[in-house]
Amino acid sequence: MFDLIIRNGTVATAADVFEADIGIIDGRIAQIGRDLGPARREIDAAGKYVLPGGIDSHVHISQPSGAGITMADDFESGTRSALFGGNTTVMPFCLPEKGAPLREALADYHALAEGNCYTDVSFHIILNDPTPQLFGQDLPALIAKGYTSVKVFMTYDDLKISDGDILRTLDTARAHGGTVQVHCENEDAIKYLIERAEREGNITPFFHTQVRPIAAEREATHRALTLAEVSESPIVIVHVSNAEAIGEISASRARGVKVIGETCPQYLLLTAEDLRDMDWEGAKLVCSPPPRDKASQEACWRGIENGIFDLFSSDHCPFRYNDVSGKQAPKAKTSFRHIPNGIPGVELRMPILFSEGVLKGRIDLPRFVALTATNHARAFGLYPRKGTIAIGSDADITIWDPEAEYTVTHADLHDNADYTPYEGLRLKGRPETVVLRGKVMIERGALVGDRGDGHYQPATPHPAR
Ligand code: DUC
Ligand code: ZN
Ligand code: ZN
Secondary structure (H helix, E strand, O other): OEOEEEEEEEEEOOOOEEEEEEEEEOOEEEEEEOOOOOEOOEEEOOOOEEEEOEEEEEEOOOOOOOOOOOOOOOHHHHHHHHHHOOEEEEEEEEOOOOOOOHHHHHHHHHHHHOOOOOOEEOOEEEOOOOOHHHHHHHHHHHHHOOOOEEEEEOOOOOOEOOHHHHHHHHHHHHHHOOEEEEEOOOHHHHHHHHHHHHHOOOOOOHHHHHOOOHHHHHHHHHHHHHHHHHOOOOEEEOOOOOHHHHHHHHHHHHOOOOEEEEEOOHHHHOOHHHHHHHHHHHHHHOOOOOOOOHHHHHHHHHHHHHOOEEEEOOOEOOOOOOOOOOOOOHHHHOOHHHOOOOEOOOOOHHHHHHHHHHOOOOOOHHHHHHHHHHHHHHHOOOOOOOOOOOOOOEOOEEEEEEEEEEEOOHHHOOOOOOOOOOOOOEEEEEEEEEEEOOEEEEEOOEEOOOOOOOOEOOOOOOOOO
């Protein structure tokens, strides 16, 4: 007797598309085939795609964001929005206050998540306080405990670490089976351009896009990849926005560097010109790296099509617009440099890539699954428990209606921001029913799961390299 059978759907994995029923017992996939039964409950998925639940490995939830600034989403609203977007796992970042022990920061972050999640969660750690103790003891111990992934920054004074410390991070992670993500922008170049822009009176949100130019991203990407090459370590380059950074990834791959590249919806759909047109309302689109131009969008699409990118993530980093703890922070009117940095997007990541990518013939369904689920599980130590439809895997499944047509409006979304960058966008295809470890969480568009059904998932370290 199965607990649940999903019948008559078209199943897609990162490898195949096939007609099959899926039988679920105790939260896991127990059978894939035909004429399965009986079951306590059945869902008819005729005419629908049956996909691995999305995994968004790049979201920001309840992240400390500076004095007086509050991120719009906590674990409840962030994972609720993610679930409505077809995701069953998200991976937010634990940011330790400088000087605070990592263990304490993680305990605090767990306390925020515990009992509040609609999807499963697994954590990355932002590594902003490199010490001999960290490299010698703490990081190896954390990786062994399932905190296998760290992010380091080459920009932001309060976050960036030196090239030497990036090397030490790469080296420690490689030796213990961890994964290193790098935010690649040249801080000194950006600081110089910010000061120049402000001196010239160029303080509106559009100038955020001008002081973080492609060259600053390209140079830092080149440097991060060089550090990976020198230390013979794998590396993840996150939120890649343009052709020049893509060129650095291809060149280093050709030299044998094991590099995973990530891009995000904003680099496919937005441009810097959008911010110019919006004047101060452009604060809604302030994120880093910033949106570029049409040629960069095309380059990112090509990277999605040709395999340069393994990961398509939202970089959901929501701040409310009409809110003094968000984009209207008192100092934000004095210069773009004080506008909280980030935009919402977790709920629209999969619908955007399906509508603009699959239905427009740019990618096929297996590539869609790889970019939105399987590759995230592989990169961050959750595969094959997560990220695929296979016997023994968690029954994390999104039943996708490929025919639904709609216009995006924030009123229909489920995050706690007060706008979407994609207001008015026409899309086709969306999640209809979402199953988390065998439990139906969204049924034909209605939330039926409970806050607290989502749980923390430790990651498995890679073999030491
Ligand atoms: N980097 C991110 O990954 N997200 C938001 C802002 C940033 O700088
Ligand atoms: Zn970043
Ligand atoms: Zn981010």
